[in-house]
Amino acid sequence: MSRILIIEDDINDCNKFIDCAKSRNDIEIVAVTDSDITGLKYVQTKSPEGIVLDLELNNSTTGNTDSLEFLSNLKKLRLKYEPIVIVTTHVNSKRTYEILHRNGVDLILYKDHPNYSCNQVLNKFINLRKIEIQSDIKNLEEELRESESKISEHIYHELDLIGVTAKLKGRKYIHDAILYLIQNENSNINVIQHLTKIYKKSGNTITNGIQNAIIHAWRVSSIEDLTTYYTAKVNYETGIPTPMEFIYYYVDKIKKMI
Numbered sequence: 001m002s003r004i005l006i007i008e009d010d011i012n013d014c015n016k017f018i019d020c021a022k023s024r025n026d027i028e029i030v031a032v033t034d035s036d037i038t039g040l041k042y043v044q045t046k047s048p049e050g051i052v053l054d055l056e057l058n059n060s061t062t063g064n065t066d067s068l069e070f071l072s073n074l075k076k077l078r079l080k081y082e083p084i085v086i087v088t089t090h091v092n093s094k095r096t097y098e099i100l101h102r103n104g105v106d107l108i109l110y111k112d113h114p115n116y117s118c119n120q121v122l123n124k125f126i127n128l129r130k131i132e133i134q135s136d137i138k139n140l141e142e143e144l145r146e147s148e149s150k151i152s153e154h155i156y157h158e159l160d161l162i163g164v165t166a167k168l169k170g171r172k173y174i175h176d177a178i179l180y181l182i183q184n185e186n187s188n189i190n191v192i193q194h195l196t197k198i199y200k201k202s203g204n205t206i207t208n209g210i211q212n213a214i215i216h217a218w219r220v221s222s223i224e225d226l227t228t229y230y231t232a233k234v235n236y237e238t239g240i241p242t243p244m245e246f247i248y249y250y251v252d253k254i255k256k257m258i
Contacts, residue, residue: 035063055089170213
């Protein structure tokens with residue numbers, strides 16, 4: 001349910017907003033006030049996702065007669081989020097509307113328009129909220145893709161340094177295992193089980209592929225490169241790390257890089 005603040009000096013309009021919200025299940029009115037000053041306090045204490053702001057507060061008991069100062073003061077709060085601001089007004093002026101938009105107003109609704117109603121205002125807010133949520137999801141997805149791309153670059157670079165080349169089947173398994181463990185620190189799923197589900201191969205096949213890639217690296221790479229870029233202790237009997245030792249070494253190493 002979306003939370004909205006009403007700043008309106010017409011008591012009849014206030015009651016209409018309250019009645020409209022009661023008849024819906026998608027909006028909660030967190031507060032109603034006729035004062036822009038009190039409205040700012042409500043923004044700080046109740047964190048509404050939307051604000052319906054009457055431009056002319058001529059009957060306000062404790063605030064200013066217009067809402068322009070509210071908009072500038074809203075910016076000064078430096079909130080961690082941006083509430084949707086819908087201005088309602090009897091003014092029909094292109095210049096005024098331009099000023100309002102420059103001050104961060106998302107939508108202006110003309111009160112004397114034949115289609116104007118409290119329900120229309122609330123519907124407009126819900127539509128804007130949906131667009132905002134979709135935008136947030138899109139931005140989050142882009143951030144995740146960028147983050148994953150950076151992690152992958154680090155992984156492949158580190159593997160190249162010790163000779164785990166692209167021609168090795170196990171390289172992709174190693175990459176995906178490291179990536180998965182970095183992105184899912186609290187997962188209870190065994191990383192090999194995770195890879196078997198992705199590649200539709202047995203655990204032995206996955207493990208052998210990783211082990212063969214490690215063996216290849218230790219055969220072809222110089223001891224200087226290995227000791228420089230792989231600094232974990234290696235079992236003196238086998239001379240090479242196990243698949244899980246290898247994977248977790250790079251999980252820890254790359255976490256420090258990102």
